[in-house]
Ligand SMILES: CC[C@@H](C(=O)O)C(=O)SCCNC(=O)CCNC(=O)[C@H](O)C(C)(C)COP(=O)(O)OP(=O)(O)OC[C@H]1O[C@@H](n2cnc3c(N)ncnc32)[C@H](O)[C@@H]1OP(=O)(O)O
């Protein structure tokens with residue numbers, strides 16, 4: 001396993017609209033994408049870009065608000081009603097190879113490998129196995145694709 005690019009940091013929030021105002025007015029974010037629903041993941045999503053090198057997009061902030069009764073972030077927001085840092089997401093070149101490598105290390109995968117917000121496959125690893133961090137692994141998007 002080789003550490004890949006930090007694609008995004010997931011921030012759980014009770015209100016994406018309030019969080020957008022915070023990142024725009026307090027943090028000075030200028031690249032804020034249109035929010036969209038991901039019923040397959042039980043969240044509404046909004047990406048806020050941080051600047052990368054030479055005009056590229058750096059690590060994104062992924063605002064996530066619960067969507068539906070079965071949202072996986074209800075428990076987190078019950079414990080943290082104002083929201084907060086929820087997960088970190090790293091890129092890998094091949095999702096299936098990465099999953100096999102984590103499993104071989106005894107790391108427990110939460111649920112299936114599924115399509116994530118960038119349109120590529122993702123999976124999540126149990127925080128207790130990952131130094132206390134809910135860790136998302138995603139396959140690197142092809143150039144020019146997705147959010
Ligand atoms: C938009 C799509 C996608 C993308 O492409 O980017 C996304 O990011 S979707 C993001 C939301 N989806 C997920 O988080 C899926 C995976 N998550 C889960 O399956 C659950 O959230 C969870 C991790 C199993 C936690 O569920 P919860 O109902 O809160 O269970 P518990 O309260 O029992 O907690 C179990 C265990 O995990 C610890 N925990 C929970 N949340 C976090 C967190 N965000 N960061 C760190 N640790 C967390 C909790 O403390 C418990 O620990 P133990 O006491 O050691 O068991």
Ligand SMILES: [Co+2]
Pocket residue numbers: 008010062087089136
């Ligand atoms: Co994510």
